[in-house]
Amino acid sequence: SAGKKKYETEYVRGNASFGMSVFNLGNAIMGSGILGLSFAMANTGIALFILLLVSVAIFSLYSVHLLLKTANEGGARVYEELGQKAFGMPGKLAASCAITMQNIGAMSSYLYIIKYELPIVIEAFTGAKDEWYTNGDYLVLLVSLCIILPLSLLRNLGYLGYTSGLSLLCMVFFLIVIIKKFQIPCPLPFLDAVNETALMANSTPSTINSTEDVCTPKYVVINSQTVYALPILIFAFVCHPTILPMYEELKDRSRKKMQNVANVSFTAMFIMYLLAALFGYLTFNINVEAELLHTYSKIYKDDVLLLIVRLAVLAAVTLTVPVVLFPIRTSIIHLLGSHKDFSWVRHFIITLVLLGGTNALVIFVPTIKDMFGFFGASAASMLVFILPSAFYIKLVKKESMKSVQKIGALLFLVSGILVMFGSMTLIIYDWVANRGHV
Incomplete structure (x- = not known):
């Protein structure tokens, strides 16, 4: 097909340098997840957060190791x-659904950011408040229709592919600003009496008893929101579906070289995540x-530097x-088994349904943490933990089930x-229990 040929002419096999990879x-890892990390830290405390962050980073790297090893054996x-190679059609479906869900989660979180941030930018420029054009729900629909849909x-992606580089640079810029804006008075001036009573009502009396309590960082915190921390972290580290295509494009590729690429990327993201979470918190x-x-x-309200960050993000x-x-879209077309010939009608309908669906999610789901939490606990856990280890156990035949590697994978x-079902259960419990407060 034309798409396939184009792909092969555009990318000569194996020409990506180590640095470029x-x-x-780094781009594939870095998404909107970084914006949720301070919230995770506020609900786990500094010590527990660092422990979780280190664990998730190491687990994600182990997962990359399993994927690379399996790909070498399985030849996929x-x-x-x-x-497909490991479990036939069910395996292909599981992988496909997990990737699709993860991507829908990512799309929703990006649209969420538009819903949250664009009104602030427009208010800063026009000075208007409570107009229809400062309503996040309208704005996200408008941007989706006028920019994202076309x-x-x-x-073909063409030059759009390069915009992911832009997002990584924006987040680096965002991180620098977080560090620069560190000197904010505490207690915050905007927390007037109204807000404090609201805070009091929403939490047990013991948590907020004095100003000093609001302003001292905690090392370990356990509360009803702690369940979101692990899914937010897993969501922030998912990049696993892109590992294999990148391995394919690596110059002078070897498993060791690709593993080193992953080690360097993950370490850099780990440092960025830790700094962003810490300074934000x-x-x-x-x-x-x-x-x-x-x-x-x-x-x-009208800080120029933060306005630039908002525009960049x-x-x-x-x-x-x-x-x-x-x-x-490609994945859905493949699943429908109709990827032989290109049809504009199908192309258009699938795109419209996907964008419409994610817009609906963003308009009706109350906060971005529900997105991070739900998709992090389900799709991201599948992509990082469950599928790579299952593929490895099934496809790497030369090791017995008693070998250290297989036991590790098991x-x-x-x-x-456990993470997937535990987190999902607790998150759903939190939704049911706390819907009254929202």
């Missing part, structure tokens, strides 16, 4: 193909919201939505299943 993988270079309808303490950038709007996420939508599989 590290950068590309696409995540879904590994599923870009998503392109047949230390700036706002207990008042940090599920979406960090939005928390700043309460203090800096908005540009990045708007341009990344089509990039994420492409693989979902433990990994079991812990993945």
